[in-house]
Amino acid sequence: MHLSVSIRARLFASLLAVAIISAAGLSWYFLAQMESLGLRQLEERLGSEALVASAIVSERGLGGAGSLQATLAAADPGLASRLRILDGAGVAVADSAGEAGLGIDYSERTEIQNALAGRYGAFTRTGEDEIYTMYVAYPIRSGGQIIGASYASTPTLSVTRLLREYRQQLAWALGAFLLATLVLAELVSRWLSRPLRYLETGTAAFAAGDFGVRVEPVGARETRAVAEAFNTMADEVERVVSELKNEERRKSRFVSDVSHELRTPLTAIRGAAETLLDGDVAPEDAERFLSTIVSESDRLARLANDLLALQRIEGATGELPLRRLDLAEVARRAVAGLEPLLAKRGATVEISGEAPAVLGDPDRIQQVVANLIDNATRVAERSTVLVEVCAEGDRTVLSVLDEGPGIPEADLGRLFDRFYRTQASRDRTSGGSGLGLAIVKAIVTAHAGQIEATNRPEGGARFTLRLPALKD
Ligand SMILES: Nc1ncnc2c1ncn2[C@@H]1O[C@H](COP(=O)(O)OP(=O)(O)OP(=O)(O)O)[C@@H](O)[C@H]1O
Numbered sequence: 034m035h036l037s038v039s040i041r042a043r044l045f046a047s048l049l050a051v052a053i054i055s056a057a058g059l060s061w062y063f064l065a066q067m068e069s070l071g072l073r074q075l076e077e078r079l080g081s082e083a084l085v086a087s088a089i090v091s092e093r094g095l096g097g098a099g100s101l102q103a104t105l106a107a108a109d110p111g112l113a114s115r116l117r118i119l120d121g122a123g124v125a126v127a128d129s130a131g132e133a134g135l136g137i138d139y140s141e142r143t144e145i146q147n148a149l150a151g152r153y154g155a156f157t158r159t160g161e162d163e164i165y166t167m168y169v170a171y172p173i174r175s176g177g178q179i180i181g182a183s184y185a186s187t188p189t190l191s192v193t194r195l196l197r198e199y200r201q202q203l204a205w206a207l208g209a210f211l212l213a214t215l216v217l218a219e220l221v222s223r224w225l226s227r228p229l230r231y232l233e234t235g236t237a238a239f240a241a242g243d244f245g246v247r248v249e250p251v252g253a254r255e256t257r258a259v260a261e262a263f264n265t266m267a268d269e270v271e272r273v274v275s276e277l278k279n280e281e282r283r284k285s286r287f288v289s290d291v292s293h294e295l296r297t298p299l300t301a302i303r304g305a306a307e308t309l310l311d312g313d314v315a316p317e318d319a320e321r322f323l324s325t326i327v328s329e330s331d332r333l334a335r336l337a338n339d340l341l342a343l344q345r346i347e348g349a350t351g352e353l354p355l356r357r358l359d360l361a362e363v364a365r366r367a368v369a370g371l372e373p374l375l376a377k378r379g380a381t382v383e384i385s386g387e388a389p390a391v392l393g394d395p396d397r398i399q400q401v402v403a404n405l406i407d408n409a410t411r412v413a414e415r416s417t418v419l420v421e422v423c424a425e426g427d428r429t430v431l432s433v434l435d436e437g438p439g440i441p442e443a444d445l446g447r448l449f450d451r452f453y454r455t456q457a458s459r460d461r462t463s464g465g466s467g468l469g470l471a472i473v474k475a476i477v478t479a480h481a482g483q484i485e486a487t488n489r490p491e492g493g494a495r496f497t498l499r500l501p502a503l504k505d
């Protein structure tokens with residue numbers, strides 16, 4: 034089963050466990066050390082008293098037990114232990130605790146058996162109430178013979194009491210230590226898991242669709258790396274999403290623009306046709322309505338053609354039929370094609386300059402130039418339009434300069450959008466559909482060139498077309 038426990042809780046529990054285990058282990062170890070140290074010291078004291086007694090008795094012998102008993106009893110207040118002198122059979126012949134202990138047989142005890150066999154003997158025995166008593170026995174020798182044993186004993190109360198006191202103090206210290214550990218573990222686990230929590234909230238928000246979310250790269254190297262990787266991924270996703278959204282917006286605007294553009298001529302045609310159907314129309318009016326129907330139908334057809342052309346150029350995946358082109362020559366052919374229109378507008382076009390040839394689709398580049406000249410001669414009546422060709426670095430430039438009103442700053446950015454017209458040309462009845470420059474832009478982009486609109490200092494607009502020059 035998978036437990037859903039936060040990394041913070043895990044860290045907290047781990048830190049606490051480590052602290053508790055090490056504190057408990059250390060306490061146990063030190064208490065055990067202290068106990069064995071206390072017992073050893075006690076044993077040493079008992080040992081020295083038993084040793085001195087053994088040495089004295091070995092000098093004077095066991096005889097005269099009465100005076101031995103009196104000596105021991107007199108020494109008792111100064112002794113650390115209860116001191117007994119046993120004869121060779123392990124029976125008490127003197128006891129510092131008083132005459133009541135005389136005659137008791139200790140021969141069954143291991144330490145006494147050891148001492149009577151000539152070895153040092155020590156033993157700790159449990160008494161009632163967990164009170165231990167320590168026993169130390171030494172052989173008493175006389176003339177190479179073991180004649181008895183000195184036997185010292187004392188309750189280990191001093192050690193036990195000391196330990197109890199220590200245990201209590203240790204409990205307090207441990208309590209304080211655990212409290213501090215609790216606080217510290219909480220702080221540390223919070224601190225260590227914070228970068229991960231950032232990551233968690235960030236990625237959750239991102240997953241919920243907030244693509245602008247970024248995670249601050251903080252914490253350990255690994256969490257920073259994850260945060261940075263996440264941010265990189267988020268940048269990429271955000272970019273793609275915004276591109277998709279733009280594309281979506283562009284498409285829906287295009288569709289609404291197209292239907293809007295279709296509605297105007299269709300309304301005009303329908304109005305004229307209905308009026309004619311009603312009958313009772315003067316012959317000259319009928320002619321006017323019929324010519325409206327024809328010109329508006331033309332406009333619809335042109336619109337359909339332009340849209341189709343745009344669609345083809347933008348969606349073109351195949352190669353363009355590229356030729357070597359002289360831009361001045363292309364301009365001359367464009368002017369020739371526009372001759373009737375230019376004559377109607379009373380416009381003059383002057384072509385000048387020369388520059389290296391370019392590679393291009395002849396029909397399409399001519400369409401670009403024709404569109405620019407069409408626009409330039411439309412914005413001013415009976416004007417002269419200049420077409421200049423020149424070289425600029427490794428590019429060939431064709432500029433179209435007119436004598437019109439120029440282009441409002443605000444419109445410069447959107448001029449090449451589909452269906453975009455400035456206010457001035459929207460007010461005019463004889464406007465185009467606003468597709469000309471969009472087509473120009475698409476063709477130029479397909480030729481790896483640039484097109485730019487600026488205003489001339491002396492008035493009028495300048496359209497600058499740049500294409501990569503052909504090196505011979
Ligand atoms: N030389 C110019 N001087 C001032 N404004 C211009 C000039 N050329 C284009 N414009 C503005 O840019 C708009 C877009 O031009 P574009 O060629 O795309 O469309 P159009 O000429 O109105 O219609 P279409 O070319 O589809 O018949 C024009 O409507 C006009 O407002």
Ligand SMILES: [Mg+2]
Pocket residue numbers: 404407408465468469470
């Ligand atoms: Mg145009």
